[in-house]
Every structure is written in structure tokens, then in C-alpha cells.
Amino acid sequence: DAKTTQPNSMESNEEEPVHLPCNHSTISGTDYIHWYRQLPSQGPEYVIHGLTSNVNNRMASLAIAEDRKSSTLILHRATLRDAAVYYCILRDLRGGSNYKLTFGKGTLLTVNP
Amino acid sequence: KAGVTQTPRYLIKTRGQQVTLSCSPISGHRSVSWYQQTPGQGLQFLFEYFSETQRNKGNFPGRFSGRQFSNSRSEMNVSTLELGDSALYLCASSLVPANTGELFFGEGSRLTVL
Numbered sequence: 001d002a003k004t005t006q007p008n009s010m011e012s013n014e015e016e017p018v019h020l021p022c023n024h025s026t027i028s029g030t031d032y033i034h035w036y037r038q039l040p041s042q043g044p045e046y047v048i049h050g051l052t053s054n055v056n057n058r059m060a061s062l063a064i065a066e067d068r069k070s071s072t073l074i075l076h077r078a079t080l081r082d083a084a085v086y087y088c089i090l091r092d093l094r095g096g097s098n099y100k101l102t103f104g105k106g107t108l109l110t111v112n113p
Numbered sequence: 114k115a116g117v118t119q120t121p122r123y124l125i126k127t128r129g130q131q132v133t134l135s136c137s138p139i140s141g142h143r144s145v146s147w148y149q150q151t152p153g154q155g156l157q158f159l160f161e162y163f164s165e166t167q168r169n170k171g172n173f174p175g176r177f178s179g180r181q182f183s184n185s186r187s188e189m190n191v192s193t194l195e196l197g198d199s200a201l202y203l204c205a206s207s208l209v210p211a212n213t214g215e216l217f218f219g220e221g222s223r224l225t226v227l
Contacts, residue, residue: 046217101158
């Protein structure tokens with residue numbers, strides 16, 4: 001499966017926008033880009049996903065580069081509750097059983113009051 | 114609706130023992146996947162069960178095994194525990210196979226091996 005690379009940690013101030021980058025230079029044409037986040041003492045939760053076009057939902061926006069080799073998760077106004085580890089993963093939604101669902105270490109986002 | 118439930122939440126074992134962890138998925142979900150989370154390796158995939166069949170397995174030794182029952186509840190077992198097995202074990206349920214559907218995670222079972 002294609003691999004993703006994320007910074008180990010990032011810091012932001014409350015009510016400011018946050019841009020979390022993810023590199024996936026070996027992405028294939030059928031790979032969807034998914035983001036999950038893990039709040040302290042909880043299991044990961046789904047944030048957003050996309051294929052080619054930029055996506056928005058109530059939690060965040062996902063900006064995907066034209067060549068799809070990188071993407072950015074955008075939190076428009078960070079709150080203290082957004083402090084979490086953010087995981088960027090690629091998932092081939094064609095199905096099949098030969099896949100690896102590895103989240104890696106993600107990016108630890110610290111939000112300062 | 115009720116979320117994914119994992120039991121026990123915390124447990125302590127000694128080296129050489131075995132442990133069984135349980136995961137009850139969201140009602141109607143047929144896929145349960147298991148993950149090991151450690152500070153050094155992050156969140157790693159163990160295996161997935163879908164409709165009582167193991168669909169895929171990560172790169173873990175045979176000491177790690179699992180099964181799924183007809184009501185979709187799943188158990189994972191680790192035999193001959195080693196110190197390095199200390200970790201947070203998470204399970205996730207999905208309506209469709211784990212590599213295609215949105216994953217809903219439980220809060221995890223934290224295992225400490227002494």
C-alpha cells in the first residue's frame with residue numbers, strides 16, 4: 001500500500017487556522033485520502049476523505065494537490081478540543097483483501113489558548 | 114445508537130500468560146478490525162474479520178489471533194505474552210469491509226505486561 005508522511009508535531013493558537021500537511025507521493029489512481037484524528041484517551045474518529053477535488057464538511061476541509069501527491073487538512077478555527085493526533089491514510093476503495101490499514105504515528109497537534 | 118464497546122478497558126498480565134480481549138461492534142456492522150497502538154510504532158493493523166472470516170492480517174506473529182462470532186462480536190487473543198505486547202489495543206467496526214468503509218473505533222483495551 002502507498003505510504004504517507006506527516007510531520008511529527010505541529011502547534012497552533014486557539015481560533016487560528018491550522019494546515020496539517022500529508023505527503024503521499026506514491027498514491028495510486030484509486031486511492032482515497034482519509035483523515036482520522038485521535039483525541040486524548042479515545043479511539044480515532046473519522047474526519048474527512050477525498051479523491052481528487054477539495055472537500056468540506058462541518059469538521060474540516062481537505063485540499064488535495066492537483067497531482068494528488070500531497071494533501072492538507074484545514075481546521076478553519078482551531079479550538080482546544082481540536083488538540084489530537086491526526087492521521088492521514090490512503091485507502092483503495094476498490095475492495096479486495098490485500099490491503100494494509102496502518103495509521104502510523106500521525107501528527108500531534110497542540111492548540112495553545 | 115451504541116458505539117463500539119471494548120472489554121476489559123485495563124488489564125495487567127505477566128510474561129508468558131495469555132489474554133483475551135473482546136469487541137462488540139455497532140449494531141449491524143459486520144466488519145471488526147483490530148489495531149495495536151504503541152508510542153514507538155504508532156497505530157498498526159493486526160487483522161480484520163468480516164462475517165466470521167478473517168479477511169486480512171498484518172505483520173504480527175502467530176501469537177496474535179482472533180475470531181468473530183455470528184453476532185459480529187469479536188475477540189482477539191495473545192498467547193505467551195511478552196513485555197513488548199504492552200499496548201493499547203483498539204478495535205474498529207464498519208458496515209462494510211474495513212478497507213472500504215468508515216471505521217468506528219472503540220476506546221481500547223490497555224494491556225500492561227509485567
